[in-house]
Amino acid sequence: MKAHHIAALIGCVGLSGIALTDAFVQATTGHDSILAADDGPVGAIVASDIWHGLTYAALTWVLITEAARFGAANRVARICRWVLVVCLAASAVSFVAIVPTLLLTQSQDGAFAAVFGALGTPIFFGTILAAIVLGLSLIRMNPVGIGGRVLALILPVTAVIVALAFLAPAYAHPGWVETVVNFGIALIGVGAVSRSAAEAGAVAGFSPSSSRP
Numbered sequence: 001m002k003a004h005h006i007a008a009l010i011g012c013v014g015l016s017g018i019a020l021t022d023a024f025v026q027a028t029t030g031h032d033s034i035l036a037a038d039d040g041p042v043g044a045i046v047a048s049d050i051w052h053g054l055t056y057a058a059l060t061w062v063l064i065t066e067a068a069r070f071g072a073a074n075r076v077a078r079i080c081r082w083v084l085v086v087c088l089a090a091s092a093v094s095f096v097a098i099v100p101t102l103l104l105t106q107s108q109d110g111a112f113a114a115v116f117g118a119l120g121t122p123i124f125f126g127t128i129l130a131a132i133v134l135g136l137s138l139i140r141m142n143p144v145g146i147g148g149r150v151l152a153l154i155l156p157v158t159a160v161i162v163a164l165a166f167l168a169p170a171y172a173h174p175g176w177v178e179t180v181v182n183f184g185i186a187l188i189g190v191g192a193v194s195r196s197a198a199e200a201g202a203v204a205g206f207s208p209s210s211s212r213p
Helices: 003-029 042-065 067-072 075-104 111-137 146-151 154-167 175-186 195-204
Strands: none
Touching: 003 042, 003 175, 042 067, 042 075, 042 175, 067 075, 075 111, 111 146, 111 154, 111 175, 146 175, 154 175
């Protein structure tokens, strides 16, 4: 793993901790955790927002740095990468600068905050949908490594959450899907074989099957 992977994974661990803690607190108490509640401690909320933003920035770093991995992928995967870059970069700026500023200046009820809040929803769903489509597009041919396999788990996890919404609504929390999305993106490029290595192996006559007795 490279520096961008490590930074993204550290961010994802913290982000999943925040999301899943909130899921557990909601399920057991019916209330948001202090890191998600609008009326929670300002310092905790700002710290959570900044951690979100830095993690999204690290995930954007992964997608930009690992762009070459998508050279062998299909067109749909390449388009999804750009959608994710735009959405995650916008989320990074929002959570690092805009959201904390609105909170600290108590400007959440202003016109700018209303417009900004309206833009947040399509950015969030754009990230989730692009990640789902990316995972599906990499099922047959996956040149991006472990991250592509993790992203393919989004649909099964989503199906479990939908089932929980009917069977145990208290435990149906979007944090589970967000965790899969974030770790899937963070691991893009990890375990992937470079094109030059694959070509060298082909020239030498080596393949996974040729090494078996």
